[in-house]
Amino acid sequence: MSLIPRSTRLAARAISKPRTYSIVVDAPSAEWVSKREAIKHHAAGTTDLWRRISFFVCIPGAFAVVAWVRNVEAEHAEHQEHLKKENGGHLPEVPAYDYLNKRVKPFPWGPNSLFFNPHVNKDMSD
Incomplete structure (x- = not known):
């Protein structure tokens, strides 16, 4: 293929063709603009509501749960220490249920699970 036919084909492709799907649209109607503004106003109010719920309900709730779990775990640790003192420094043997x-x-x-912890789990290698 020679250079001249190729360059004429490329030049023909480069000519911009009018797009039939691009049309000039008039300004939106006042009804549409007012609906759009109402939607924006509602979205701003809803966003503010959920921001307040997050800051004043969820975050304090998370802190309350952290404090509650900390207290429960401290009581559990005290109970475990009490059991160890009663049994000579070791936790009592867990019954071997079938x-x-x-x-x-x-x-x-x-024989143990992948996340085996010798302080918490029973050693199954026996």
């Missing part, structure tokens, strides 16, 4: 810690298939990493 329905607890059943293993149909062994785990690839051993």
Whole structure:
């Protein structure tokens, strides 16, 4: 293919064609503008409402839950220490119920769970 036909084809493509979907629109009607302003006003009020709910309800509620959980966990830790003192420095042995810690298939990493914690969980390697 020679250079002249190729360049004429490119020049023909480069000529801008009028777009049939672009038309000039008149200014929006006053009814549409008033509805749009009402929507903006409602959105601003709703945004302000939820901002107040977040600041004055959710954040103090989260702090209250943190304080409650902290107190419950402190009581639990005191109870655990009390049990350790009664049993010579160790927690009492958990009863070996048949329905607890059943293993149909062994785990690839051993008999304990993947998140095994020796201070909290029973060691299943026995």
